[in-house]
Amino acid sequence: MTINVSFPLSSSTSSKEVFQECINWILDSPFTKFAQEDLRKLSNEEDFKYSSNQEVIEFSRAETQSFFVSSFRYTKHTDNTSWITEISTRTEPDQHWISVKASIVTSTASDATLEVKKPLIVMRLIDRFGGGHDGDIPITLTPITLDESALSLNIATAVINGDSSCTLPIVYISSNAASKHSIIPERLARKLCGMAHVVVEPSRTFSYTLRREVGSRNVYGGVVGIYWPKGSGVTIFRRGYKEVKVFEQEIFTTICEALSLLIPAKESPNKFSNVLKYA
Known part of the structure; x- marks a missing residue:
């Protein structure tokens, strides 16, 4: 790989x-x-x-x-x-x-x-x-942690609807019935830094509110979803009885495989003669 x-x-x-x-x-x-x-x-x-x-x-x-x-x-x-x-x-x-x-x-x-x-x-x-900024989302080592505010609801809605201007995928971590997560958001965000954004849902109550805004298309109940750029689909991950590191690796591998086929947003400058020719 x-x-x-x-x-x-x-x-x-x-x-x-x-x-x-x-x-x-x-x-x-x-x-x-x-x-x-x-x-x-x-x-x-x-x-x-x-x-x-x-x-x-x-x-x-x-x-x-x-x-x-x-x-x-x-x-x-x-x-x-x-x-x-x-x-x-x-x-x-x-x-x-x-x-x-x-x-x-x-x-x-x-x-x-x-x-x-x-x-x-x-x-x-x-x-x-x-x-820097990937569209309207900053590149960081930490997850984007939502709260119960209207602004957070707007952010989550944009993620689910594919309305964000970012070019990297967004990993959305939903909350289970106890408002806990099936993964360690901070560790996953560091593992995926530069490759994907990580957004963390605050509670199950937030999930229910979001559901009404997006026509029930949001992942929920502790499920993790990779929302691909420009509304091109979602890949769903359920942890089940897997160890958390194994679960993290599944998400990481899926994103690696997708990015290996992606043309970089800025062409890699391997052919300097062509770069200078058309500058």
Whole structure:
């Protein structure tokens, strides 16, 4: 499985800051053998390729008066496997888009299952610099927790009706009869940051009120629903007797699979010659 994540970062973040955070992410990894003094010499001022001890960093960039694009690619080789993470950026006036792609390449056939995990760099970038806005919804590490107000009811109605202007899916967590949730919203929101928004219903009473507003199309009773952008449907998850982490993983996997087929909101800048040609 390939993991693709594309999200807006705070527009005040510079390309140099993103580059440096990518370096810090590698140096903080327990699996790297790169020396700190070597990576600290690297800069995003020019293209380069740097390798040592089966690890490779490749960086490419292009710039015009109106925007800056870059590609930071980190590869960790083992005997038969390469773990690849590419962080692409596109900076324009008042916009800073990040695209992260993680994949695994093997050189031999095997029945072993290798899991591609969401790169920690996604959470690090959002945590340090703050997310931008996906339409009318901010990119954050925390869930959107509704209350009993009219504003919250309007937000929930927009989610269910597909009236939000966001491009990422929205995970709606309903309340059961005891006004509890079948999942840990804060943990799920961190797991899905940059990939989906998490909205948490306050109570079963709220659910009944919402039901009248949306023609009974809302999930309820502790059920979790993924509402896809532009009203393109809902995917429903019932926990049953599953452990909560297993339940979370089902939701995460479904979103990963959907995003792997999605064209990023801002095209990943891998072909710099074309970017400059049509700028």
